[in-house]
Amino acid sequence: MKKQNSIFLLAAITALLFACSKKQAEELKPTTPTGPTAVTTANVTYSNFAGALFQTKCNNCHGPNGSVKIVWAFNGLASIKNDTRVANSVLVTKTMPKGGTLTVSERELLQAWFDRGMPE
Ligand code: HEC
Incomplete structure (x- = not known):
């Protein structure tokens, strides 16, 4: 027993x-979208969101092996910070990404990232 x-x-x-x-x-x-670690307009940074977005949406054409790197060379955070045409082409004129699209939420997060001063 x-x-x-x-x-x-x-x-x-x-x-x-x-x-x-x-x-x-x-x-x-x-990161589930509603989880505590989700990327939001309040915490968006280069390393948790923006960097990957530029990498996937712009690098093909503007990266080191891109055909139009002469127009704008994507080469990390500084290449975005130092060129006001980037925010302008993506968020204002919306001519970029050429041949591609951004979702509404990608655009919102990117806008927030620029508004917050492009934190790393
Ligand atoms: C399919 C290729 C392609 C992709 C992807 C692409 N671009 Fe471009 N980009 C171009 C071409 C071509 C030009 C030259 C101007 C034109 O033809 O509109 C250009 C021009 C630019 C310019 C110069 C200023 C201007 O407005 O003309 C900037 C800045 C730029 N692109 C940023 C971006 C960013 C940021 C992304 C990603 C969100 C991106 N591009 C994605 C092809 C591309």
Whole structure:
């Protein structure tokens, strides 16, 4: 009887531990749109959003191997900060990205990023 009790206790503790660690793992999952670590207009930076956007939407044409790098060379954060034509072409005239599109939320986040002074 005593041995059975302790086996039961052990099983209960194991189940509890498993439940806890599973819960923790779920809480640590990265960026769901509504999660605490989601990118918003209040926390958008170059490293959590803007950099990847320029990389995927502009680099093909304006990056080191791009055909129009002579018009504007995308080469990291400084190449955006030092050229007002970038924000202008994407958000005002909307001529860029040429042949591509930005979603409404991408545009909102990018606008917020420029408004916040292009934080790294
Ligand atoms: C498919 C190729 C292509 C892509 C992708 C592209 N561009 Fe361009 N970009 C061009 C071409 C070609 C020009 C030359 C002007 C024109 O033809 O409109 C240009 C011109 C520019 C200029 C010069 C100023 C101006 O308004 O003409 C800037 C700044 C610029 N692009 C920024 C961007 C940014 C930022 C992105 C990404 C969001 C981007 N481009 C994506 C092809 C591209």
